[in-house]
Structure formats: C-alpha cells, structure tokens
Amino acid sequence: MFKKVSLLSSHDLRWQLLSLYLLSVLLVFAAGIIFAMTTNQNLTTETQFTDLALAQAIAQETQSAVERPRQVVQYLAEQPAVLAADPDQMAALFQIVEQTNPDYNLIYRLDQGGSMVFHYPAGVRSTVGENFSFRQYFQQAQTKHLPFVSIGRMSPTTDKPVVTVVMPLWDDTGQYLGIVGINLELQALSQTLSDVVLQQNAKPHLNITLVDPQGNILASLEPALLLENFDTVFPHLTSAAFPLSTGNRVELDTDGQEHLLSYASIAETDWSVVVSRPTDVAFAAIDRFQRGFLWLMVFYLGLGVFSWAVLSRRLVKPLQTITAYIQGRQLEPPPRHNPAHPLTPYANRPDQIGQLVQSVIDTEQVITARLDELTTLLETSTAVTSSLDVDTVLNSILVQVEHILNIDKSTIAAYDESSQRFTISVSRGLSSDYIERMILSHSRARLAWQAIERNEPIHLIDLEREELPEQVAPGALAEGVRAIAVIPLKTIHAPLSVLVVYKTQPYTFSQREIDLLSSFANHATMALENAALYAQSDILLKEQTRRLEALVHSLGDGLVLEDLTGNIRYVNRWMSVFTNLPIDAIKQGSIAALINHLYDQAITTKSVAPPHQSELGLPADEIIFAVPHANHVRFLHSEIFQVTDYDQQAIGQGLLLQDITKNYELDRMKSLLISTVSHELRTPLASIKGYASTLLADDVEWDQTEQREFLEIISREADRLNRLVNDLLDMSRLEAGRLELFPAPCDLAEVVARAVPQVYPPPHDRLQLNLPADLPLIHADRQRLEVVVRNLIENSVKYTAQGTPITLSASMNNGTVIVQVSDQGPGIPETDHQRIFDAFFRVEDSLTRQSGLGLGLAICQGFIQAQGGRIWLEPQPQGTCIAFSLPVEVGG
Secondary structure, three states: OOOOOOOOOOOOOOHHHHHOOOOHHHHHHHHHHHHHHHHHHHHHHHHHHHHHHHHHHHHHHHHHHHHHHHHEEEEEEHHHHHHOOOOOHHHHHHHHHHHHOOOOOEEEOOOOOEEEEEOOOOOOOOOOOOEEOOHHHHHHHHHOOEEEOOOOOEEEOOOOEEEEEEEEEEEOOOOOOEEEEEEEEEHHHHHHHHHHHOOOOOOOOOOOEEEOOOOOOEEOOOOHHHHOOHHHEEEOOOOOOOOOOEEEEEOOOOOOOOEEEEEEEEOOOEEEEEEEEHHHHHOOHHHHHHHHHHHHHHHHHHHHHHHHHHHHHHHHHHHHHHHHHHHHHHHOOOOOOOOOOOOHHHOOOHHHHHHHHHHHHHHHHHHHHHHHHHHHHHHHHHHHHHHHOOOHHHHHHHHHHHHHHHHOOEEEEEEOOOEEEEEEEEEEEEOHHHHHHEEEOOOOOOHHHHHHHHOOOOOEEOHHHHHHHHHHHOOOOOOOOOOOEEEEEOOOOOOOOHHHHHHHHOOEEEEOHHHHHHHHHHHHHHHHHHHHHHHHHHHHHHHHHHHHHHHHHHHHOEEEEEOOOOOOOOOHHHHHHHHOOOOOHHOOHHHHHHHHHHHOOOEEEEOOOOEEEEOOOOEEOOOOEEEEEEEEEEEEEEEEEEOOOOOOEEEEEEEEEEOOOHHHHHHHHHHHHHHHHHHHHHHHHHHHHHHHHHHHHOOOOOHHHHHHHHHHHHHHHHHHHHHHHHHHHHHHHHHHHOOEEEEEEEEEOOOOOHHHHHOOOOOOOHHHEOOOOOOOOEOOOOOHHHHHHHHHHHHHHHHHOOOOOOEEEEEEEEEEEEEEEEOOOOOHHHHHOOOOOOOOOOOOOOOOOOOOOHHHHHHHHHHHHHOOEEEEEEEOOOOOOOEEEEEEOOOO
C-alpha cells in the first residue's frame, strides 16, 4: 500500500533524525560552555557577597553590643554620686547596673588625676588608690565629652582581657573630673560573634576575628587568640593598617594557598571584622558545577544515541504501521487528490512522514464530507429555531436533503384530520399533477401509513419490480420515480407527517443515508411542533392579554406604559377619562407631556413624596392634582414608577393615575365630623352645666317657676344631646349594616303627632298638616319613622325664615303612601342635589347657617330604604320639598 524505505537510506527518517541530533549536540556544547562561564562568575560573586554580608552582620551585632554600655556610662556620668565620687553611693548604683547587665566585667571611677576612686565588684585584687593616668583611654578622655571605647587590654583588677567603655566627666564650669568606665569582657564579644555565626548559618572553614585599631584581636571563634596581634597570628592574610574598610579580596598565604578575605568596619569604635576562608572551600560549589556540567554533556551525548535507537523502534516503525492501518480503515475511497492541499508538499516526501501525511489527507477528505453533513444539519437546526414560518423552514430542509444526499425529488406530507387525507405541505421537483394525486385517503397512502405504524423508515429500491406499483405509490412511475424512501415524523402536537424522497433511478439507500434522512426528519418534526406549540401559546397569550387588559380596565385607575425610547406602548380607558384626552392622542405623546397636561388643567397641585429623578430623567415624585370635573373638583394622585424585567433591568416606566376624590371627601368629612360633633356636644352641655350650676348656687334663692324653667331647659338640652348621640349611633348602624327594624302597622297621623313635639326648634303654628282621613296604615318601624318625620321638619325649620309656612302632606299612589315635607325657604343649590343625602354633608348658606352634623337626611334615607321605601328631592319653583314613600300595610 505504501513504498518501503530502505534502512538508513537518505530517505529514511532515522538518518535524518541522527543528523539533526549531531547538529544539536554541537549547539548544546557551545551554549553549555557559555552558560558555565556565566554561572562561574555568578557563583563567585554570590560567594563573595555572602562572606561580606556575614562580616557586615557581625559588625552590626557588635555595634549593638557596645551601644548599650555606652548608654549606661553616659547615664552614670549624669548621677550626682558619680560626679561627687562618693564611694558609698556609687556602690549601690554600680551594683544595680552590674546586676542588670551581667556581661559587665568591672565598673569603676577614676578621679581627675587618674587614681582609682572606686570599682565594683571589688574582685580578688583591689586597685583602689592606684593611678591609671598612663592609660591611653584616660589621656584620650581629657579631650572628649562623649563616651568612647578603648583598645583591648588585660584588666589588672580582674585579670581578664577587656575593652573599656569610657565616659569623660566634666562639671558645669568645664573642669575635668575624671572618668567613669565599664570593662567589657572580650569573651562576651566572642560569644556574640559565635551567636551571629549560628544565626547566619555560616559555612564551615571560616576564620572570623574582631580587631581594634592597633591590630589586637578582640573577639574570635578561638578564645586563645584574644589580644593577640592580627598580623602576628595571620601574617599571610593582610598587611594593611586597621581599621579596614568594607570589601573583598583574594590573597595567598605563605604556603601558596589562596584565601578569600572579606572585611567590614565598625565606625564608632574603629574596629574591623575580618572573615577569611580558603578559596578551594569558598568556591567548592563552582568546582562541583564544572564537574557536573562535564558529566551532563557526556550524559546528553549518550542520551542522544539511546534516543535515536528508541525513536527508530518506538516512533519510525509505529509511523509505518499507523499509516498502513489508516489506509486499511478507510470505509470509502477518498475523493480525488487535491494538489492545492497545504500538506501536499509533505505528502510528496519519500519517507515514512510522507506516507503518513498522505493517509491523513485522504482521511481528512472523508471527514470533511462528514463535517459538511453535520454543518448542513446544524444550519437546518438554526433555521428550525430561528423562524416560525413552517413552509420556509420545511422547504429549507428539503433543499439541504437534496444537497447532501443528491436526491432528485422530495416532499413533506401531513395528515388532515378533517378531510382524513394526506396533503402536501411542501415539495421540490414534483409536478403539479403528481401533487394533486398525492392528496391520498387513508386507504391509498399505504407507504406513509406503514412508516407511521411501524415508526421506522421504509424504502423501495425499484418501483418497476413491485407487483402493484400503483397501489403502493400511485402516479410515481408516471412522475419518473423509481426509488422511494419514506421516513415518519414523530410528532406529538402537530398532525401526523412523513418525509418522502425520490430517486429517478433504482437506488439502495445505505444505513448512513437512512440515518441522515432520519435526522432531517427530526428537524422537520421540530419545525412542525414549534409551529403547533406557538399557535397554541399564541391563542393562550391572546386570551391572557385580553384578561389582563380587562383586569387593568376594571381597576378604575389610569395607566400608561412607556418604553426606554419615550414611546407610549399602552393606555387604558381610565387614563383617557381622567385626563379628558382621547387614547390616540395620549399614545402620540409621552408621560412627560401627560404630566404637563395635568399641570395645565389643575386648579392646585401638591407633592406628597420627596422628588427624585427616574431612569428617563422625568421627575418621579408623587403629585396630587385637583382638576375641575362636571360641577365639582376631582383629586387625582399621580405616581411615576420604573418598569423592570426579570433581571431587574429597566425597560421603561409607567404612570399610574388614581381618583382619590372619595378619600379627600372622607378626610374632609372626618375633619368636619370632629369639629361639628365637638361644637354640637359642647352647646347643650354648656347649657346643662350653666343652669345646673345656677340651681346649685347657695347665694341665690329661685322660686318654683324659675326652677322649673331652668329644669325644662336642662331637660330639653339633654334631649337634644340624646338625639345627637342617637343620630351618630343610627348612622354607625346603617354603615355597618346592623340596623334592627321592628315593622308594624302605623297610622301616619299618630306618627306625626308624636314626632312634632320632639322638633327643635319647635315649628309652632308654621307647620301645616295635610293628611287625608282615609289614608291607609303604613307597614313600617314606628320609632324609625318618627325620626324621619322629625328630621325633615327640623331641617325646614332651621333653613327657613321665621313666619314662612312648612307643609307636611301625604297621598296614596299605587300601593304606597307618599309623604312630602316642603317649605318656602332659599332651597338647595342645584350643584348639591346629588349630595344632600350623603353623610356629614351640609348646604352652606351664609344667610341661613345653622348648627348640625349633616346626618339628618342621610339617616332618613337609610331608614326609608331599609324599610323598602324610597326618598328623593322633589323639584318645586321655590323652597325645598323632600318626599319619601313607604308601602301600605297589607289588608290595611
């Protein structure tokens, strides 16, 4: 199947790999040498830096160790006992200092002549009285005023190597008083040096010393070297004068061995820290790196040879095997060779790679064909999900079927339940005659029903070989069809349907083609199901929308919805009613224009919420507009609100307009009730209280006539107060629906006779009664009827001038008794005719203003209607006439 390549020929991949590997070895060796040189330099610098950092750390720690006694001697120099050289007081003071600082070897005081005045502790040998003016530090102190550190020496008092921290003493006149000093054991400094070495995790073979300006060793990792001269002990390391500056250098000892020398200075003491070690120890890492690099190169060379052998066996040979396998697994011959393929140059190679690339190209072409099929299916899916136009989607599916499978003709047929026939939904390549013949009944659509009942595709290879082709596929042969495949569509909500494809030559559909047709059938099923479900959901949505609109219209509130672009999307009829604007005119404007219209129409406005800005920039506060309506004022509460989606993102805003006139009226009535009840209760109570107090007065004697007059007034005012309370209770019972009635036969004349004496103020002879003698009995609650008559007469008395007549008349009409109470007063304004029976409503007239709660007519209406009657305002040229009717007593 492919050309065999001879072993290690110029065309063999293994020889090419070996050549490339040898070239890479040369490059790696060159790069390794450069890397080794760079790494050596870096390691040398790092080693020098490490030793120098150690020297600087020791110098810093030593400086800290000396700083504390410098502060202590400076403190002691300020104490009166030290300045006065008082041994007793200095003993206590020095003892405290020594106990808190056990590293101090000796604390002492020298006078201005250099004699020892006192030292603590006394030690084995006391040197009190001895003169130490010969000491260098004593001579230096006479020219200094700040503490300093002496050179290393052996203390005669303690016989230990020490350095002295010295503080010169001066009085206020500038007179030299001597010194106070603290001896520090050099052993303690050596211990400090050891601690720093441990903390820094220093490497072995280090030689670390602390040297004073004269070259004396003050601290060392070897205590025997204390106070030895550095040049004597290490003559091979340095001949420079101390103190040394900070730095590194390499020096040869007397044996010719190199040493790395690092040093750092301590500025305030002029001491130097010297760190040295042999270079073969310091740079051991560099030596190890160089040897390791050499072994690495050897290993790399051996690894290359081994890798070449492994690649020959594990890569090149498998490549040959894989190529043969790929070519053997191709189920279909690849398409014609494409010379423009980007891998064609590699396929022309004579080695194993060329053979593998050629197999890959062939396989790619087969896969591309499969991907084309999948892409077509994906495009079909996109068409199904992106459109609800069923015919367009189904026609697109048929186009893709013809493109992928090279189909000559195709159609999708659906079963119509009403006509019980299969009808063509869409088709391609079929003649109109065949389409008309395809409208088949259940009995003639044999192939379609077989596919649906079996729920699997059915196909015929050659119709001419069928025994009864016209019964199997009527008209197919005349259409030039030889092969047919029918695939059922597995619909649920949509009608039963089938996908039918035709070939004009005998043809056997492969399983892959049947599967592909089934995939297209599934897409057609989804298109039909989507359309069916959309139709159902559209019906439901319209029904829900209709119900929602009906609900919004029935709320009694005006509503406008506006999108983010400022266009009004919805207006209900109440908004039109409240604004006196047609709905079409509102839709052409905006919410802002509607608010401005309300401002123009309003008599007054009132803001009821803190203003803020809406998303669209409109003022979103709540405003109450008082606008004129008919013969009264209508109060409208407006509120702009934001409309958001499920993700709380703004999609527009709305305006809600509510008619709160009744609320305003209720508030007004409540205020009026409180004011009126307070006044109406206060007046009779004031009269009762006044006359009762008058009768109880001890300084006045009243005769029987006057006492009776006062008591009658008290009784009358109490009755008035009782009627007021009863009116409130009756109104409360009426509004709560808890009024109890006791209807019985009533004589209207008797009711009037009992009601007239209760009228206040009394009508006297102004009242004219016109009651027929043959008037039948009324079926009513006697007590409630008396209240109605009394209230109507009282209203006429209150609202008419003295001397004008008041008439109460009755008549019979269609089984009811009609009672009228009329007067010749100013009458009721026409604008108030509809409101006179409202609770707490009173006609305001400056000429006839009377007290009262405004409950009389409301109670009359409640009592009359509760007994099956009717009450109304009877029109007349002058004055007021209130009429009511009640049914007569059956058999009365």
